[in-house]
Amino acid sequence: MKYFDYAATCPLDRDAADIYLKASTDYFGNSQSLHEAGSAAANLLESCRQEFSRLLEVEEAGVYFTSGGSEANYLGIIALLSAKTKKGNHLITGAAEHSSVYNLMKKLEAEGWEVTYLPLEKDGLIKVESFIHAVRPDTVLVSIQHGNPEIGTLQPVKTIATHCRQKGILIHTDCVQTFGKIPLDSLARSVDALSISGHKFYGPKGTGVAYVHPKLAWKPYIVGTVHEKGFRPGTVNVPGIAAMTAAAQKAYSRILTDQARLQTLRTALLHALAEINGSFVIFGADREKQLPGIVGMSLHGLEGQMVMLECNRWGFAISTGTACHTGMLTPAKSMVAMGIKGKEAKGFFRISFGRDTVEEDVIELGKVLTLIASKTKTVSLQADL
Structure with a gap:
């Protein structure tokens, strides 16, 4: 099987796997325990915290380890709401957010909060003017995903964050798809909270990071929690965090070379589809506002599931x-957010490249998609005759 679903999850990096094994056997103590084994685990944990602080160029005191991106999203937003700096009950988010954010917003609505969901333009981007228009005097929090996981567009989070600062609004961003793929240092410094997930950059599943600016006096989601300074309960997964840190270091060391290689693969796919040009749509934005490794597309007249x-x-x-959306009968969130409906929306499918993707496989996939589209066109013509 040739794998083209790296946006969903990545294989565990071999070096990270070795570190996981070593940490599991040599640093097995509970990081909260006061004996020597516990102290060794705690020291390793804090060195990992320092490293993520360095990679993101944020304050170490605001880095918290979680069980993944979904938990980081949930707890990060809840922490900001507990630390809101002005009165109000209005929230703003994107209409195509990850289910962990979207479902939390629906839960908050049921509890009495008001939520505005910003649509995507045809290029998959939130229009800054639409955001500014949505801001109200009682807006207290904004949560906008940095990189769309279905079509790979990069939202103008830094511009939105600047406006939030001027209005005293707290801002959270989901960086699960962008951490390790593009530099995030200046973006991380411009927001109040962000979330990342280890398995999206070749770390182990069940690991993640939430950053919440230490200037904010947030309250624990569960009163009495002691782990991660009260941010989340449960024994800290020190081996997983050590492995995730190693994967993050490697991902950061090769960001520029990987970006160029992924752009080459994207171009190769488009060339391979040249024969059926006009029979497919690729959703997304211009190059500088687009993750090259995610290709969201459709073949005219075909359901994405069939493809x-x-x-x-x-x-x-x-x-x-x-x-997280698989198995649902509803179209992809990005399609709905862009105003694409019915059969056209259900035609969506996603191709995503990764570290082990080679150009020959991309060209072969392009030929298979061409064959699928051509067969369907032939059947359709025969039916018309």
């Missing part, structure tokens, strides 16, 4: 959207 199953039959693993 995915056909590709699977040919030995290619692609997807019809985020893994």
Whole structure:
């Protein structure tokens, strides 16, 4: 099986796996325990915290380890709400946010909060003017995803954050798809909270990071929690965090070379689809506002699920959207947020490249998609005759 679903999850990096094993056997103590084994684990944990602080160029005191991106999103937003700096009950978010944010917003609505969901333009971007228009005197928090996991667009989070600062609004951003793929230091310094997930950059599953600016006096979600300074309960996964840190270091060391390689693969796919030009749509933005490794697209007249199953039959693993959305009958959130409806919306599928993707496989996938589209066109013409 040739894997083209890196936006869903990545294989564990071999070096990170070795560190996980070593940390599991040599640093097995509970980081809260006061004996020598506990202190060794605590020291390793704090060195990992320092490293993420360095990579993001944020204050170490604001770095908290979580069980993944979804928990980091949830707890990060809840922490900001507990530390809001002005009165109000209005929140702003994107209409295509990850389910961990979208479902939390729906929960907050049921509790009496008012939420505005910003749509995406045809290029998959939130219009800054639309955001500014949505801001009200009682707006207290904004949560906008940095990188869209379905079509790979990069939202103008820094520009939105600047406006939030001027209005005394707290801002959270979901950086699960962008950490380790593009530099985040200046963005991280411009927001009040952000979230990342280890398995998106070749770290182990079940690991993540939430950053909440230490200037904010947030309250623990569960009263009495002692782990991670009260941010979350449960014994800290020190081996997983050590492995995630190693994966993050490697991802950061190769950001520029990986960006160039992924752009080459994206171009190769487009060239491979030249034969059916006009029979497909690729959703997204201009190059500087787009993650090159995520290609959200559709073949005219075909359901995305059928394309995915056909590709699977040919030995290619692609997807019809985020893994958290799989199995639902509703179209991908990005399609709905862009105003694309009905059969056209259900035609969406996603291809995503990664570290082990080679150009030959990309070209072969392009040929398979061409074959699928051509067969369908032939059947359609025969039906018309």
